[in-house]
Amino acid sequence: MGLLRDWNYVEKAVQIPALAELIREALIRALFVRDDRVLPPDLIGDLNRVPPVTVKVKEDAEVRKLVRVLNGQESTVSLGLSAEDYHYFRTQLGVGRTREFGVTMRPRTLLTYDWIVPEQRGVQLDFTGYAGIEFAEDGHRAIAQVGALWKRLYDEALAQGHYVPFVPTVPLDFAVGDALYGDAPFSSFRGGFASYVNALRTISPYGQRARIGFEEVANHGTAYDLLHATIPLAGEFFIPLSAALRFEAKPAARKTLTYAFDDPAKLSPALDKLSRFGPGVNWVHVTDALAAKILRPAIAPEAFTVQVSLGATATGIAAKEKTLDVAMTGFKTKNAETPNPYDVPVDAYRKTADAAARSLFVGEVRVPAKSFGDFLGKVRAFGDQSAAKAGAYASLQETGTASTYPFFSAPKDRIKMYDLSRGIRAIVARFPGAAFTSRLAHLWEEEPNFLRRMTLMRSLKLEIDAAHVVQPLVVP
Amino acid sequence: MASLDYAYRRLVNTLGPERVARSEFERMVYSHDFASLPKIALLQWRLYPDFVALPQTTEEVAALVKLSDESLLQITPRGGGTGWCGGSVPNRGGVLVDMRKMNHVLALDPDARTVTVEAGATWKEVEDFVESKGFALPTVPLNAIGSTVGGAINSGSTGFGGLRGGSLRDAIANLDVILPDGTLLKTASQADSGGQLANLTPLFLGAEGTLGIVTKAVLRIVPKPEVSKPLTYSFSDLATAARFLKGIVDAALTPYHAALMDRDHFVFERALRADSPDPTDLALVAVQGSKDDVADQEKAMDGLAAKEKGTKLPATIGDRLWRDRYNNYSARRLSRGLMISYNLVPLRGLPAAVEKAAEIRDKLKLNGSVQAHVVDTTTAALDPYVLMDDTKPSGGTALGFVKRMVDAAFKMEGHPMGLGLFLVFNLRKMHGNATSAYSAVKGVFDPRKKINGGKTFEVWTKYPWPGLRAIPPPGMAIGLEVAAILRRLKPTRDRFVRAYEHTKEG
Numbered sequence: 001m002g003l004l005r006d007w008n009y010v011e012k013a014v015q016i017p018a019l020a021e022l023i024r025e026a027l028i029r030a031l032f033v034r035d036d037r038v039l040p041p042d043l044i045g046d047l048n049r050v051p052p053v054t055v056k057v058k059e060d061a062e063v064r065k066l067v068r069v070l071n072g073q074e075s076t077v078s079l080g081l082s083a084e085d086y087h088y089f090r091t092q093l094g095v096g097r098t099r100e101f102g103v104t105m106r107p108r109t110l111l112t113y114d115w116i117v118p119e120q121r122g123v124q125l126d127f128t129g130y131a132g133i134e135f136a137e138d139g140h141r142a143i144a145q146v147g148a149l150w151k152r153l154y155d156e157a158l159a160q161g162h163y164v165p166f167v168p169t170v171p172l173d174f175a176v177g178d179a180l181y182g183d184a185p186f187s188s189f190r191g192g193f194a195s196y197v198n199a200l201r202t203i204s205p206y207g208q209r210a211r212i213g214f215e216e217v218a219n220h221g222t223a224y225d226l227l228h229a230t231i232p233l234a235g236e237f238f239i240p241l242s243a244a245l246r247f248e249a250k251p252a253a254r255k256t257l258t259y260a261f262d263d264p265a266k267l268s269p270a271l272d273k274l275s276r277f278g279p280g281v282n283w284v285h286v287t288d289a290l291a292a293k294i295l296r297p298a299i300a301p302e303a304f305t306v307q308v309s310l311g312a313t314a315t316g317i318a319a320k321e322k323t324l325d326v327a328m329t330g331f332k333t334k335n336a337e338t339p340n341p342y343d344v345p346v347d348a349y350r351k352t353a354d355a356a357a358r359s360l361f362v363g364e365v366r367v368p369a370k371s372f373g374d375f376l377g378k379v380r381a382f383g384d385q386s387a388a389k390a391g392a393y394a395s396l397q398e399t400g401t402a403s404t405y406p407f408f409s410a411p412k413d414r415i416k417m418y419d420l421s422r423g424i425r426a427i428v429a430r431f432p433g434a435a436f437t438s439r440l441a442h443l444w445e446e447e448p449n450f451l452r453r454m455t456l457m458r459s460l461k462l463e464i465d466a467a468h469v470v471q472p473l474v475v476p
Numbered sequence: 477m478a479s480l481d482y483a484y485r486r487l488v489n490t491l492g493p494e495r496v497a498r499s500e501f502e503r504m505v506y507s508h509d510f511a512s513l514p515k516i517a518l519l520q521w522r523l524y525p526d527f528v529a530l531p532q533t534t535e536e537v538a539a540l541v542k543l544s545d546e547s548l549l550q551i552t553p554r555g556g557g558t559g560w561c562g563g564s565v566p567n568r569g570g571v572l573v574d575m576r577k578m579n580h581v582l583a584l585d586p587d588a589r590t591v592t593v594e595a596g597a598t599w600k601e602v603e604d605f606v607e608s609k610g611f612a613l614p615t616v617p618l619n620a621i622g623s624t625v626g627g628a629i630n631s632g633s634t635g636f637g638g639l640r641g642g643s644l645r646d647a648i649a650n651l652d653v654i655l656p657d658g659t660l661l662k663t664a665s666q667a668d669s670g671g672q673l674a675n676l677t678p679l680f681l682g683a684e685g686t687l688g689i690v691t692k693a694v695l696r697i698v699p700k701p702e703v704s705k706p707l708t709y710s711f712s713d714l715a716t717a718a719r720f721l722k723g724i725v726d727a728a729l730t731p732y733h734a735a736l737m738d739r740d741h742f743v744f745e746r747a748l749r750a751d752s753p754d755p756t757d758l759a760l761v762a763v764q765g766s767k768d769d770v771a772d773q774e775k776a777m778d779g780l781a782a783k784e785k786g787t788k789l790p791a792t793i794g795d796r797l798w799r800d801r802y803n804n805y806s807a808r809r810l811s812r813g814l815m816i817s818y819n820l821v822p823l824r825g826l827p828a829a830v831e832k833a834a835e836i837r838d839k840l841k842l843n844g845s846v847q848a849h850v851v852d853t854t855t856a857a858l859d860p861y862v863l864m865d866d867t868k869p870s871g872g873t874a875l876g877f878v879k880r881m882v883d884a885a886f887k888m889e890g891h892p893m894g895l896g897l898f899l900v901f902n903l904r905k906m907h908g909n910a911t912s913a914y915s916a917v918k919g920v921f922d923p924r925k926k927i928n929g930g931k932t933f934e935v936w937t938k939y940p941w942p943g944l945r946a947i948p949p950p951g952m953a954i955g956l957e958v959a960a961i962l963r964r965l966k967p968t969r970d971r972f973v974r975a976y977e978h979t980k981e982g
Contacts, residue, residue: 139824140725140853163728191646198854202910210910214891216822217855220643221632221893222906223932224687224917225678228645232675237913246854249728276699278765279640279730311728313776319768368587399696400589433588435665437673445673449662453674456661456920463916 002104002181003442004236004461005471006116007454010443012475019476028443031116033414043476047117051104051124057147058129060203060241063103066123067239068207070102071467102472105235107182108147108175109353111405112361112438113417117474125239127177135160136216140247141198143215146177146240150186151349153245154342162247163311166193167283169395170361170405171295171341173353176243181235183439185364187395187403189281194231196246202238205465215244233457236471237464251311254282257324258338259331260302264373266330267304271369273327274308275400280320282309283395285341286402288376290391290409294355295341302332304373307340359407360388362421363438371431372402378427379406386410386420480526483547487527487571490539495577497528506572510619510805511560511898512813512864514872521897522938523565525552525572532577534652534660534691540573541689542658544926547571551927553685555627556598558619560816561878562897563631563684563928567936575626578691581605589697590649595626595690600802602695611697614641618859620802626690631894632682634820636801638851640730640764641698645681652692653680656922661688679917684895686928687921701764704732706798707777709786710756714738714834714846715827716784717759718856722823723780724761725853729773733762734850738834741845744807744863747973753793759786760797807845811863811972815874817881818859821890826856829888833860836880840960841969844877857893858885863972876960879953900935901953 010028013019019027022038030038034047057063068074101122108128127147133156135142140162144153151173154164165188168174178184179193180200186193199213213219213227230237261267274284285307292301306328310320325334341352367375376392383390388410394402406424410416421440428436445451458473465472487496497503507513507523517523526549531537544551550570557564566572575596582592584606591611593602599620603613617623617633628635629651633644641647651663663680665673680687711717717736724734736759745752759781763773778788808814821829826848833846837860844862851857860881864874875898882892882902891906892899904911915933922929930936934946 136824139822191642195642195646204909204913208909210913211908212910212913214820214889214906216824216889217820217891218634218643218852220634220645220820220851221682221818222891223895223903223914224683225632225645225681226910226914226917228678228681229676246852248853249726251728278699278701278769280769313727313729313772315775316769316772319766319772322768323766370587398698400587435673442673447665450665450673452661453663453676456676457674459920460916463920464913 002115002235002471003233003439004458005473006439007443008458008473009117009476016476024446025444028440029418032418032440046120046476049118049120051119051122053122054106054124054126056126056129060209063125063203063239063241064207064209067103067203067205067469070123071205071207071469073207102469103239104471105146105177105181105239107178109172109178109182109184109357111170111172111183111185112363113414115439119471120474127175130241131175135162139216140249141216141245142247143201143242143244144176145242146175146180148176150174150176150184151346155346157247158250161250163250163282165190165248165282166196167342167395169285169403170356170393171349171353172357173350176245177240180231180240180243183363185403185405187397189283189396189398191397194228197227197231197243198246199244200227200234200238200240201242201244202240204238205467205469210238212238213244236461239470253312253314253317255310255317255321255336256338256340256343257308257310257321258335259306259308259328260333261304261306261330262302262332263330264304264377267306268370268373270328270330271306271372271396271402272400273329274324275369275396275398277324277327277398280310280312280316282311284308286372286394286396288391290389291393291407294359295352296338299338307338309340359391360410360412360417360420361405361407362417362424363405363436363441365404365406365424365428365434365436366401367404367428367431367434369396369400369402371434372404375404375427375431375434378430379424382423382427383408386423388416388420483549484527486543486546487529487540490543491529491531491536495530495532498526500524502528506554506557506574507565509557509559509562509564511562511815512866512871513562513565514866514875516872520937521567522569523567524569525566526569528572528574530574530577534654537573537654537689537691538658538660540571541654541656541926544571550929551689553626553630553689553928555596555624555630556619556622558622558627559631559894559896560818561894561899563894563931564627565897567897567930568938573689575624575689575691579624582692584609584611584697586611590694591697592692592694593625594692596624599623599625599628606697607700610700612700613637614647614696614698615644617644618802618804625693625695629680629690629693630683630685634851634857636733639725639734639853640732643852645678647696648677648693649696650694651677651680651690653688653690655688656924656926684928684931686918686932688927702766703770704762704764705770705774706794707761707763707774708789708794708797709759709761709781710789711759711784711786712757714757714830716786717757718827718830718848720759720781720784720786721848721850721856722826723783724777725823725850727776727780729776731761731773731777732764733760735760736830736848738830738846740843741807741847743973744810744845747810748806753796758789760794762798805861807861807863811843811865813864813866813871814861815864815878816859816861817878818857818893819881819885819890820851820855820893821858821885821888823850823854823856825888826858829856829858832884832888833858833881836877836884837862840874840877840880840963841966842874842877842963843970843972863970870963870966873959873963873966875956876963879956879960896931897935898952898956900931901949903932903949
């Protein structure tokens with residue numbers, strides 16, 4: 001999830017005397033919705049600018065060359081463009097420019113909303129054609145190019161005896177790269193996406209191939225764990241091309257158990273207990289009635305549906321199911337036939353993804369499992385007040401946290417997105433131990449330790465990307 | 477630079493006389509870590525600190541760091557001293573900050589499932605505490621008895637529980653770190669378990685104390701399992717035991733721990749304690765869960781072991797090995813010194829890797845044991861140890877073993893663990909073109925190289941003269957390579973245990 005550019009822009013904007021009178025949040029709102037009653041036209045012009053050049057990446061050599069051109073190491077001549085393209089390229093990029101421009105990566109599927117500050121006059125990389133997957137011959141891992149679709153990775157891995165532990169909580173048609181420079185919500189019961197990344201193959205801001213981490217083994221005790229510190233912002237430090245991903249072996253037996261709850265007061269303690277379950281649980285997916293209707297339109301939705309994916313030996317799965325039934329005290333019905341969102345044919349997955357993508361998402365809320373039902377009740381009440389029916393997808397993690405993605409049936413305009421995000425923020429503040437981690441929430445956050453960490457991150461970016469090529473920071 | 481007497485007075489004013497040491501004996505104790513250093517190392521580095529300081533609070537640590545602006549003395553943080561590559565040993569004297577007086581468990585939050593501990597607490601102390609409250613740690617470093625929380629974080633340890641509980645990185649919710657400017661940094665937002673809110677914790681994993689001094693950690697805890705059962709299997713050779721470990725992962729089983737030890741380890745143990753298990757190449761697997769679950773896992777393990785023609789050993793052996801699991805290097809008493817080479821290698825290549833480690837050990841005519849454990853579904857830690865006597869002229873040449881093991885790990889697409897004085901030459905080999913990005917991290921956090929400098933991107937020496945102040949990291953590699961060559965030229969094998977040669981033949 002790229003963030004530093006927006007954050008830096010806001011930090012610099014609040015220092016501008018003309019804008020300093022605005023309180024920080026009002027300024028963020030004005031920037032986010034491009035409010036021309038508050039902001040000068042030039043600034044609005046900057047915010048509405050789109051990268052003039054999009055390069056469809058086929059191989060990494062093209063990216064290397066492009067980066068070297070952008071940071072001045074090579075001339076545009078070496079790009080080998082036709083005369084017409086060459087002229088267009090030079091004109092649009094404003095070679096001989098007076099302000100920074102660089103390269104940015106376009107997520108294939110964005111769950112929430114676009115960034116406040118787009119790439120200014122630079123180049124956008126489109127990785128949809130850079131989508132190879134190379135499975136290891138021996139060992140449970142693969143190198144996936146950033147354009148590779150998660151669903152394809154999941155299906156092909158299963159066919160080859162591997163199991164991809166991380167699944168998208170909101171089952172959209174994400175590419176692997178969307179977790180590195182987008183906002184794809186991959187996670188498993190045991191950890192987030194980053195836990196399954198051994199390494200990234202990247203192009204450095206100097207156009208070199210740079211591997212961050214180790215493709216075949218984990219990254220421990222090798223000086224600073226730069227890989228995991230930068231994964232959520234990877235696209236602002238390097239240009240990620242492929243991810244070396246760690247899988248698990250396909251279990252001898254897999255089973256998805258579906259539990260229905262009609263009472264949030266029973267759901268929350270059951271989730272809390274379930275989060276203490278231990279190994280054998282691959283993922284736990286929770287939906288309310290609105291989300292369930294989108295995922296399974298043919299089945300009458302229950303108030304709350306909890307799907308638990310178990311993996312074990314053929315004999316062990318029965319024992320696990322028995323223990324699970326005890327943990328899920330208070331469920332209304334249980335069955336093993338309801339399809340899960342992931343193990344479906346690719347066409348059905350895409351159809352569901354298209355339906356789910358129509359909703360307006362505001363980002364992730366990490367909420368303690370035992371408060372989940374209560375939280376959801378407040379979100380729905382807020383939706384009703386805002387004339388936008390609210391629902392949620394969530395995945396449970398063994399830390400006792402429900403990674404929740406509230407959504408609204410509302411048009412995706414920026415004013416609505418902002419106001420609904422602010423409403424969610426107000427609700428989250430009432431739940432101890434909960435955190436709203438959307439990009440807007442980052443910009444609103446003024447806790448001193450957070451600001452310090454962001455400042456250090458920015459310094460690190462400026463050191464690593466001294467050439468100002470990878471999503472260079474912009475000032476108003 | 478202020479005089480040492482002035483610096484001493486300032487330190488005493490800050491901590492009190494009882495928590496600042498400057499006697500030669502006390503300084504000598506801190507001049508090495510778990511690995512034995514040959515005396516020749518004193519020609520290159522000032523391994524003895526000028527002072528040893530023992531802070532008790534985060535504020536005192538901050539004061540010590542700020543004091544170094546006046547005294548211009550280097551700061552070297554140190555935990556239990558269980559490292560093996562000189563990460564917590566001074567290279568230019570200075571102030572060694574021993575964190576072991578900050579050893580309290582501060583709070584356990586059963587709702588958030590976290591425990592807050594000071595960095596000087598040992599993992600065993602923390603484990604005992606959380607177990608008394610009905611919880612467990614998801615992962616515990618190998619030397620849990622001596623290894624402190626801060627020390628393990630700085631060395632980026634692996635250990636028990638990784639396959640099931642995830643990495644140490646995943647087990648840390650937050651850290652309090654005193655940065656080189658003397659300010660306190662909280663590395664993450666505690667509520668944000670996924671680290672989206674600018675999580676800097678990973679930067680301190682494996683940093684060897686070069687970015688700041690960790691004073692407090694918030695660690696995740698998990699419910700204590702209902703049943704925990706160690707199982708041991710004997711195999712015809714170590715490569716077969718390694719195939720068994722790989723088979724566990726291929727069968728999608730997730731025991732709490734899966735490790736192997738060669739017969740030599742038990743030869744050493746037998747020399748120390750007559751009642752230790754019979755020497756054999758064995759695998760130790762600990763399964764945890766509900767009663768039914770443990771029974772099912774045990775059955776599955778038995779099946780996998782049978783496939784490799786392994787023999788299940790009596791439960792008493794497993795129980796004993798499990799009880800003593802944190803005390804793995806008693807063989808050190810046979811030789812006065814011991815050197816561990818800690819490497820991560822691909823799990824797929826573990827059978828070949830253990831054979832290679834044994835080959836290197838034998839070629840260098842060393843006594844030692846090959847050990848390994850599963851870290852995750854792609855990774856195994858290969859951590860053989862060799863015995864050495866650094867009081868003998870040939871003793872220091874055993875360091876060549878580490879160099880040869882590191883080279884082998886790289887060839888196997890793995891990497892060594894740790895940097896410090898001895899392994900600093902590996903950094904560029906490990907990270908290639910990305911090395912400059914790693915050096916940027918040090919530049920951002922510690923631009924004046926106040927804390928544990930000269931151990932990552934350059935090797936500082938004790939000499940103040942230009943040209944000799946620092947040597948390029950490859951220089952260290954050459955030194956260790958020479959040690960390995962001298963070792964090979966040695967006409968006879970070490971004989972710390974009389975039975976050893978016999979065992980090798982049998």
